[in-house]
Amino acid sequence: MRRRLLPLALVGLLWVGSLPQIADCSGDPLVRQGTELMRNGEFSAALDILHQAAKRQPDPQSIDGLLGQAYIGFGFQLLEAAKYAEAEQAFAEAVDYRSDDPRPWQGQAIANLHQGRNVAAEAALQEALGLTPQDPVLYQLLGRAKYASGDMAGAVSALRQAVDLGSASARDMLAKVEAEWQLEQGMQRDFSSVFQLSYADDGQSELAGSILAVLEDAYADLGAELDFYPEIKVPVLLYTRKEFERVTASPDWAGAVYDGKIRIPIGGLKRMIPELRALLYHEYAHVVIRFLGKGRVPTWLNEGYAELAGRRQHHLDLDELDRAVAAARLLPWDRLNKGFNGLSKEQVLLAYQQSYSFCLFLVDQFGWHLFRDLIVALASGADLAAAFTSAYGDYGLTWQQLQNTWRDSL
Known part of the structure; x- marks a missing residue:
């Protein structure tokens, strides 16, 4: 099960509206043109014009401030478009022109997260923070970064600082992190090249080693299929069922959760x-979709791919799908785009089986390379119909025809 992650880009985008008043610093018409483009939000075009202007200024540094602002605005536009690597580069350029401005560093942080x-x-x-040491937004982001990397003590410290500086939005996250930290302080930790595993020290060390090995298999297998190997560290936590329910507040049908960390209610399992192997493949598949799809993949496609990954490790019947087909009561895809919450238990089973069946159909009929193209098209901001046309249009097939x-x- 995949859970919605903190909308980091929205935190950063609050800064776009706070760009300082743009003032012409020269009688040069190119500078005036670049300034007007910035006022209209056309930062990429403004950069082209302002770089031309800089070449003919007696002192090119006289328009560094404008160039820096243009790179900042462009960086946040790229963040909004989920072009994170390009945004990171734009913010790095901005640092060169506005070394005393914290926003390029904040933008780089969001892009990296x-x-x-x-x-x-x-x-x-x-x-x-070296430039604005009393900014609660920066401390909240720092708490998010430390939390994502597994530094729970550092996350709590940063979030407390954000709250002390007046951030109301940091309070809920602080409470969540403190509750998780209380559980995790007594856990053992094992590591592999990609995964960081935390678990209770109650005879689970052998199982912990097996879990890491299976997750590494999943990293290799799914990476080979989609030609995608995210260079990240993935926290994985093993809980009792009661701890899992307390930490995740998940519906009772959830077998595990990925919310930036893979969380599994392991119970008393020792081997x-x-x-379990299928569940681990399923949850790692959500990691793949998060980073390849940049958070823009509809829930049913995300879950369908995860089911496809897991069911190859442990086969399950499709009884609910068979009954739905016979009764002509398949679930509408529009209903499944946003999530499975609010469905009955029978409908949840159908949602997973229906999503799996369609993803299996796509891969069996057209191969993994086009499935990857579909995910990449969605990541670029295409809507569902346009993404299917982009990926499968060479076969003359639309989203409706594929259905x-x-x-x-x-």
């Missing part, structure tokens, strides 16, 4: 079994 580069995000936020062909195959 979206890419799972938590250590780089922390470093950027420390630079920003690897096929069901029809899939239904006919059932």
Whole structure:
């Protein structure tokens, strides 16, 4: 099960509206043109014009402030478009022109967090705090970065500072992190090249080693299929069922959760079994979709892919789907785009099986490379119909035609 993550870009975008008043610093018509483009939010075009203007200024540094503002505005526009690597580069350029402005560092931090580069995000936020040490937004982001990297004590400290400086929005996150930290302080920790596993020290060390091995298998297998190997560290936590319910507040049908960390209610299990192996593949698949799809993949497609990954490790019947097909009561895809909450238990089972069946159909009929193209198209901001056309248009197939062909195959 995939849970919605903190909308980091929205935190950063609050700064776009606070750009200082843009003032012409020269009689140069190019400078005036660049300034007007910035006022209209056309930052990329403004950068082209302002760089031309800088070349003919007696003192090119006289328009550094404008160039810095243009790079900042462009960086936040790229963040909003989920172009995180490009945004990071724009903010890095802005630092060169506005070295005393914390916003480029804040922007770099947000871009890095979206890419799972938590250590780089922390470093950027420390630079920003060196310029504005009393900014609660920066401390809240620092808490988020430390939380994502597993530094719970550091996360609590940063979030407390944000609250002390007046951030009301940091209070809920602080309460959540403190509750999790209380549980995690007594946990053992094991590491692999990609995963950081925390678990209670009650005879689970052998199982912990097996879990890390299976997750590494998932990293290799799913990476090979989609040609995508995210360079991140993924926290994984094992809980009792009661701890899991307290930490995640998940519906009772949830077998695990990925919310930036993989959380699994392991109970008293002591050894690897096929069901657990499937669950680990399923949850790691959500990690893949988060970073490849940049948070823009509809829930049913996310869950369908995760089911596809997991069911190859442990086969399950499709009884609910078979009954729905026979009774002509398949769930509408529009209903499944936003999530499965609010569905009955039977409908939840159907939602997972229906989503799995459609993803299996896509991969079996057209291959992994086009499935990857679909995810990348969604990541670029295309709507669902446009993304399907982008990926499968060479076959002359639209989103609606693919639905029809899939239904006919059932």
